[in-house]
Amino acid sequence: xPIAEAPALGAPIALAPRSKAVARIASGPGTFDEYDGxxxxxxxxxxxxxxxxxVAGDEIVDNLLTHGEIGAAGVLVLVRKRRSGLTLAFFxxxxxxxxxxxxxxxxxDPTAARFDEREGRxxxxxxxxxxxxxxxxxxxxxxxxxxxxxxx
Amino acid sequence: xxxxxxxxxxxxxxxxxxxxxxxxxxxxxxxQEKTMRHAGRVDMAVDLSGVSSMTSAGIGVLLAAxxxxxxxxxxxxxxxxxxxxxxxIESTGFSDHFPTVPSLKELxx
Numbered sequence: 238x239p240i241a242e243a244p245a246l247g248a249p250i251a252l253a254p255r256s257k258a259v260a261r262i263a264s265g266p267g268t269f270d271e272y273d274g275x276x277x278x279x280x281x282x283x284x285x286x287x288x289x290x291x292v293a294g295d296e297i298v299d300n301l302l303t304h305g306e307i308g309a310a311g312v313l314v315l316v317r318k319r320r321s322g323l324t325l326a327f328f329x330x331x332x333x334x335x336x337x338x339x340x341x342x343x344x345x346d347p348t349a350a351r352f353d354e355r356e357g358r359x360x361x362x363x364x365x366x367x368x369x370x371x372x373x374x375x376x377x378x379x380x381x382x383x384x385x386x387x388x389x
Numbered sequence: 390x391x392x393x394x395x396x397x398x399x400x401x402x403x404x405x406x407x408x409x410x411x412x413x414x415x416x417x418x419x420x421q422e423k424t425m426r427h428a429g430r431v432d433m434a435v436d437l438s439g440v441s442s443m444t445s446a447g448i449g450v451l452l453a454a455x456x457x458x459x460x461x462x463x464x465x466x467x468x469x470x471x472x473x474x475x476x477x478i479e480s481t482g483f484s485d486h487f488p489t490v491p492s493l494k495e496l497x498x
Contacts, residue, residue, distance in 0.1 A: 269411055270391050273442055284472075291442050292476045299413050299444040350481065352452075359452070363445035366480040 264307035409439035412447030429457035
């Protein structure tokens with residue numbers, strides 16, 4: 238900013254509203270409560286956005302917990318709001334099952350929601366939910382850290 | 390962890406299950422147990438106005454109840470879903486499976 242456009246000496250500086258927040262959430266009985274509480278406390282997301290973050294994010298958390306992918310380090314959650322939209326990211330210790338799942342998506346394995354009669358449960362329902370709520374869902378395995386990105 | 394409560398009451402022709410709390414892989418067993426006990430045997434209404442979050446684990450339980458009801462010629466409705474419950478249901482693409490009424494007063498006779 239040119240000095241001429243800067244606020245006068247002593248004048249209050251208008252700071253951009255904070256639009257990024259990070260939380261580390263432990264794996265355990267309170268994971269859902271912690272995540273939901275974090276999202277609902279963010280001052281820069283609207284109620285409608287918070288609702289989308291809760292539903293899609295709980296689905297990701299549920300899967301990470303169910304498949305044992307949240308290690309001792311917990312899960313790092315990032316929410317960032319830009320003019321282009323909202324980003325929700327999860328970072329967890331890398332896990333073989335995550336990598337396998339991600340590879341399947343890249344190969345184009347079928348992901349449509351389907352009921353498995355033998356197992357008596359649904360497969361792909363959660364991914365369908367996330368894809369219908371977010372504009373983009375990406376799974377990125379890493380050597381040390383696995384990441385999930387949802388864009389809204 | 391915040392658990393869920395599932396209260397079961399009779400209301401006219403309907404058996405009403407009122408759910409409070411988050412429905413996820415850790416909490417859905419109680420809902421599953423109570424829906425399985427009644428689904429397909431009675432006309433069932435599930436009040437979701439007190440649901441604070443709902444993952445596919447909960448949706449799966451409700452879809453099973455819907456299927457059991459349809460197979461037995463019984464009715465199934467969702468009552469007054471909370472904002473997150475409504476979004477969770479809509480996001481599955483199976484909204485048509487879940488007839489919804491805005492309040493218990495609106496339950497058909």
